[in-house]
Amino acid sequence: MKRIFIGLVALFIVVLGINSSSFKTIKTAFAPSITGTVAGEATEQKEITVILDFGEGKAETYSAKNAATVLEALEQTAKDNNIPLFLKEFSFGTLVETIGSKTNDKEKAWVYYVNGQTAEVGADQFEVNTGDIIEWKYEKIN
Structure with missing residues (x-):
C-alpha cells in the first residue's frame, strides 16, 4: 500500500x-499590466490632415488623430463627420468605392495622395506619420 x-x-x-x-x-x-504616463509627461498624439476633394471645386479639410494607416484616417474622418463611405475587400487589399455621394465608375475614381505624392501601396497598407496630409481626390482615370 x-x-x-x-x-x-x-x-x-x-x-x-x-x-x-x-x-x-x-x-x-x-497577469495585470500597468500602463499609463508619469505625471507631467505628455503623450504624443498622431495628428493627420485629411482632405476630401469631390471635384468641381468642392474640397473639405478634416483632422484625424492616431490613425495608423491612410485607410484608418479616412474611416475615422468619415465616422466622425457622418460621411458615407463604402469599401470593398479584395485579396490584395481594400478599395475605396464611395466617399460621400461620389462613387467610382468607368471615368472617375477615388485616388489618394500623401504629402502631394501618389502611393505605391493600398490605403490599408500605407502607414501615416504625424503631420502627414492625405488627399483623397475624385478624379479622371486613364
Missing part, C-alpha cells in the same frame, strides 16, 4: 513538472 502511495505521489510530481510551463503561461497571460 505504501509503495502505491509513493508511486502515485511520484507520478503526480512528474505530471505537475511537465505541465508547469503551461501553468506559468496561463499565469502571465492573465
